[in-house]
Amino acid sequence: MSYRLQRMPVAAPSVLFSARVLSVILALLTAAAVLALSGKDPIALGGKVLSSTFGSRFGLEDLGLLFSPLLYCGLAVAVGLRIGAWNIGAEGQFNLGAFAATGVALFVPGPAWLLVPLMALAGMAGGALWILIPTLAKAYADVSELITTLLMNFVALLLVYWVATGPWLDPSGMALATTARLSVSVPYVWGIVHWGLPVALMLAVGLAVMFAYTRWGYEVRIGGANPGAAAYAGMPVQRHLILVMLMSGAIAGLGGMMEVAGTVGRLQGGISNNYGYLGIMVAVLARAAPLGVIATAFFMAVILNGGIVLQSQGLTTHTVLAITGLILFYAAIADEVARYKLIPTTGKVTPKGAR
Amino acid sequence: MHEDSIQQRLGLAPGTPPLVALKGVSKYFPGVIANEDVDLAVYPGEIHALLGENGAGKSTLMNVLTGIYHMDAGEIIMDGESRRFASPIDAIAAGIGMVHQHFKLVKAFTVAENIHLGWDATPARISRKALEERTMNLADTLGLAVKPGAIVADLSTGEQQRVEILRVLARDAKVLILDEPTAVLTPSEARDLFAALRAFVARGNAVIFISHKLDEVMEISNRVSILRAGRKIATEWTSDCSETSLAQLMVGREIVLNDMRGDGGARKIGAPMVTLEGVTLKSEYGTVLKNVSLSVRAGEILGIAGVAGNGQRELTYVLSGLVAPSKGTVTLDGEDIGRAGARVFAQKGVGHIPEDRLYAGMAPTLSITDNAVLREYALPPLSNGPWYAPRRALALAREIARIAGVMVPDFAMPARNLSGGNQQRLVARREMRIADKVLIAAYPSRGLDVGAINTMMRYFVEMRDSGVAVVLISEELEEVLNLADRIAVMFHGEIMGVVPAQGADIEQIGLMMGGQRQQGQAA
Numbered sequence: 001m002s003y004r005l006q007r008m009p010v011a012a013p014s015v016l017f018s019a020r021v022l023s024v025i026l027a028l029l030t031a032a033a034v035l036a037l038s039g040k041d042p043i044a045l046g047g048k049v050l051s052s053t054f055g056s057r058f059g060l061e062d063l064g065l066l067f068s069p070l071l072y073c074g075l076a077v078a079v080g081l082r083i084g085a086w087n088i089g090a091e092g093q094f095n096l097g098a099f100a101a102t103g104v105a106l107f108v109p110g111p112a113w114l115l116v117p118l119m120a121l122a123g124m125a126g127g128a129l130w131i132l133i134p135t136l137a138k139a140y141a142d143v144s145e146l147i148t149t150l151l152m153n154f155v156a157l158l159l160v161y162w163v164a165t166g167p168w169l170d171p172s173g174m175a176l177a178t179t180a181r182l183s184v185s186v187p188y189v190w191g192i193v194h195w196g197l198p199v200a201l202m203l204a205v206g207l208a209v210m211f212a213y214t215r216w217g218y219e220v221r222i223g224g225a226n227p228g229a230a231a232y233a234g235m236p237v238q239r240h241l242i243l244v245m246l247m248s249g250a251i252a253g254l255g256g257m258m259e260v261a262g263t264v265g266r267l268q269g270g271i272s273n274n275y276g277y278l279g280i281m282v283a284v285l286a287r288a289a290p291l292g293v294i295a296t297a298f299f300m301a302v303i304l305n306g307g308i309v310l311q312s313q314g315l316t317t318h319t320v321l322a323i324t325g326l327i328l329f330y331a332a333i334a335d336e337v338a339r340y341k342l343i344p345t346t347g348k349v350t351p352k353g354a355r
Numbered sequence: 356m357h358e359d360s361i362q363q364r365l366g367l368a369p370g371t372p373p374l375v376a377l378k379g380v381s382k383y384f385p386g387v388i389a390n391e392d393v394d395l396a397v398y399p400g401e402i403h404a405l406l407g408e409n410g411a412g413k414s415t416l417m418n419v420l421t422g423i424y425h426m427d428a429g430e431i432i433m434d435g436e437s438r439r440f441a442s443p444i445d446a447i448a449a450g451i452g453m454v455h456q457h458f459k460l461v462k463a464f465t466v467a468e469n470i471h472l473g474w475d476a477t478p479a480r481i482s483r484k485a486l487e488e489r490t491m492n493l494a495d496t497l498g499l500a501v502k503p504g505a506i507v508a509d510l511s512t513g514e515q516q517r518v519e520i521l522r523v524l525a526r527d528a529k530v531l532i533l534d535e536p537t538a539v540l541t542p543s544e545a546r547d548l549f550a551a552l553r554a555f556v557a558r559g560n561a562v563i564f565i566s567h568k569l570d571e572v573m574e575i576s577n578r579v580s581i582l583r584a585g586r587k588i589a590t591e592w593t594s595d596c597s598e599t600s601l602a603q604l605m606v607g608r609e610i611v612l613n614d615m616r617g618d619g620g621a622r623k624i625g626a627p628m629v630t631l632e633g634v635t636l637k638s639e640y641g642t643v644l645k646n647v648s649l650s651v652r653a654g655e656i657l658g659i660a661g662v663a664g665n666g667q668r669e670l671t672y673v674l675s676g677l678v679a680p681s682k683g684t685v686t687l688d689g690e691d692i693g694r695a696g697a698r699v700f701a702q703k704g705v706g707h708i709p710e711d712r713l714y715a716g717m718a719p720t721l722s723i724t725d726n727a728v729l730r731e732y733a734l735p736p737l738s739n740g741p742w743y744a745p746r747r748a749l750a751l752a753r754e755i756a757r758i759a760g761v762m763v764p765d766f767a768m769p770a771r772n773l774s775g776g777n778q779q780r781l782v783a784r785r786e787m788r789i790a791d792k793v794l795i796a797a798y799p800s801r802g803l804d805v806g807a808i809n810t811m812m813r814y815f816v817e818m819r820d821s822g823v824a825v826v827l828i829s830e831e832l833e834e835v836l837n838l839a840d841r842i843a844v845m846f847h848g849e850i851m852g853v854v855p856a857q858g859a860d861i862e863q864i865g866l867m868m869g870g871q872r873q874q875g876q877a878a
């Protein structure tokens with residue numbers, strides 16, 4: 001009896017999950033093979049990654065600090081996807097959020113209990129502002145948000161570089177390319193992990209509830225799946241699109257605020273650290289489900305943290321990026337492969353799945 | 356039916372093998388037996404009709420044959436060999452091509468480009484002119500007139516279907532499968548299609564023809580196979596059957612196709628429920644509705660006749676609040692609400708069975724529950740303030756599916772997994788539930804089996820009797836004549852005239868459909 005591959009219209013969730021797990025293992029094996037070829041000991045390195053990530057409190061705290069911005073950016077992209085919009089600009093909105101929050105911290109006097117919430121608001125407003133033009137262009141002129149949101153990233157990145165090295169440069173003369181240390185910060189919850197993480201987790205749960213248990217969530221679902229049907233039912237499709245995209249920007253902006261006011265403490269160029277782009281992968285791997293984002297963002301944080309450990313072991317950034325890319329590449333293949341089924345080409349098959 | 360007699364009656368040499376035969380084919384979906392142990396043989400020169408109720412498994416069987424689904428048991432035999440197709444590309448390479456009810460053409464491309472798309476016989480480098488010439492030649496040899504240079508989006512439905520068929524035939528198909536091809540055609544387009552099909556099978560090919568229109572099946576097919584709940588019940592010579600016997604075979608019991616209008620003059624027609632006054636609508640295509648004045652009264656069914664594309668769709672949009680007229684007023688039960696929007700219309704009791712359910716009436720990728728509650732999600736008990744209760748939505752979806760007669764194994768399944776007719780049943784029931792005042796039904800029987808059409812028409816009559824104003828748009832003049840009290844005829848966005856259905860002069864209606872204004876009626 002011979003076998004042949006057949007592509008199925010949909011993949012069963014259990015198959016999909018196994019394929020995902022398998023893809024991660026395969027990617028790690030490939031990475032190990034490459035490392036072994038270049039003269040490293042992959043088992044020792046792998047052990048080192050695991051022990052320094054999960055083996056100590058410091059490792060876990062570091063993990064938490066990576067987890068949080070990935071959550072914000074992943075949620076931002078996932079929210080956009082809900083209404084069918086690709087927010088490629090979380091990177092820029094994250095920067096703008098950090099920028100706006102820093103502005104408040106530097107120039108608005110006041111007690112910390114007032115300033116921190118104010119900075120959070122400013123961060124959200126900054127992120128939302130940064131997606132405003134792409135949003136209006138999409139809603140009213142049908143301009144693809146894919147390109148506009150991407151282009152805004154470069155502007156935001158340069159803006160932050162410029163203020164951090166120019167007008168807002170640390171006046172003490174101690175730093176060359178950052179602002180002064182902010183006078184207020186997001187309070188810590190656990191070691192160096194600040195409130196940014198629990199807030200992001202609550203946000204994920206809150207969004208999941210909103211999408212599943214509110215009328216608004218239902219309308220967004222319909223509008224994202226088929227705008228024609230939403231219009232037919234008299235839903236304000238355009239208003240939802242605008243609101244959801246602005247929300248997406250605001251979430252990324254809040255992530256930037258938490259990063260500058262919680263993790264880094266001062267504004268500097270490149271503060272976004274590619275979190276915005278990684279957020280796209282986080283959201284896609286989670287299939288735009290907010291609770292799924294918690295899992296995929298955590299996974300991504302482990303990979304990033306592993307990368308940092310590897311770098312401390314003498315691997316170049318490029319190698320680390322290549323391994324990260326590999327895992328995602330395999331995951332994408334797994335999603336596709338999960339749709340295939342091995343079936344015999346001759347002979348009768350006993351029916352199953354039906355009585 | 357003895358083998359030899361089949362060849363004999365089809366005028367084939369004794370022992371001629373079928374072009375393709377299915378043996379013991381079964382296909383299961385979770386909780387559904389879509390096909391079980393189906394045998395089907397199609398011989399050269401025959402048009403083989405496939406009949407069955409909604410959800411009987413006709414489309415699934417053909418999807419198995421063309422490699423879209425793989426079967427759980429059974430085999431496909433061609434030239435004495437067992438074959439399996441991994442994809443429609445494999446199937447067409449073996450000479451089996453299918454035209455789906457929802458066309459799969461690239462709308463922004465020309466006809467010639469669509470014909471040659473994804474075809475290895477297309478030269479790698481070819482000028483536009485040469486491409487169009489090739490298309491022209493193909494069209495000539497295959498006897499299907501198309502305009503090679505035209506953009507597909509600009510073509511009528513019938514023309515698009517011709518392009519789809521040409522696409523399949525150009526790839527040397529021996530077996531052409533058509534899934535409800537005439538559901539979207541005008542009668543004259545359907546006649547052209549039939550002529551092309553007869554010419555195709557005369558060349559020694561075969562057609563498998565799925566339709567719910569029994570008169571067409573009687574007219575066009577040589578043999579007919581009937582599926583019921585996934586199993587093949589019978590294969591008969593069409594000439595041995597009648598419409599009644601076919602209908603009976605499909606449902607397994609006698610069905611009474613009663614005369615709908617029934618009660619004659621005893622019924623009381625009330626005050627105007629919805630009135631259009633001088634409605635003009637301009638769109639990117641120009642003026643699509645011109646000074647339309649129309650009134651539908653409570654307890655009345657107004658039929659709209661006319662060749663598709665003469666403003667019927669736009670009329671339904673205005674009547675359901677989807678678009679506001681550029682000029683003129685829409686009055687619902689005495690209240691001017693022309694600009695209030697679709698939601699207000701629905702809340703005030705206007706139901707709308709739309710023309711394109713896949714593009715307007717449903718979100719095919721979302722769950723059956725999400726789709727079933729589209730009209731009532733914002734009302735209690737589904738919504739309470741801003742909160743939405745998915746469990747109550749599920750309960751409502753179950754209820755709608757039950758009264759629509761749709762068997763749903765899993766309400767979380769995407770709605771596109773439902774059979775075409777079951778999607779239509781669900782949408783229709785959902786709309787009838789909210790239509791307290793007006794029901795706008797655009798081609799409501801498209802895709803429904805005879806029994807379902809009968810049930811739906813009975814509900815229309817009941818709604819009418821309870822005082823709802825029903826607007827029925829249909830390309831089946833007979834349907835309109837049977838059901839409507841009055842018939843308005845549309846042409847180029849205008850109402851040519853309104854005539855009482857009882858004793859209507861079909862010839863006069865035909866003239867009005869062609870653009871002649873009703874005698875003695877001022878515009």
Ligand SMILES: Nc1ncnc2c1ncn2[C@@H]1O[C@H](COP(=O)(O)OP(=O)(O)OP(=O)(O)O)[C@@H](O)[C@H]1O
Nearest residue numbers: 384389409410411412413414415772773774775776
């Ligand atoms: N992809 C799928 N997943 C699950 N169930 C499916 C899928 N496709 C079809 N079905 C189910 O299989 C059954 C047969 O469907 P099919 O589309 O073949 O019916 P049909 O005879 O073509 O009906 P219609 O006349 O309404 O078009 C239906 O109950 C349908 O819900």
Ligand SMILES: [Mg+2]
Nearest residue numbers: 413414774775
């Ligand atoms: Mg079908």
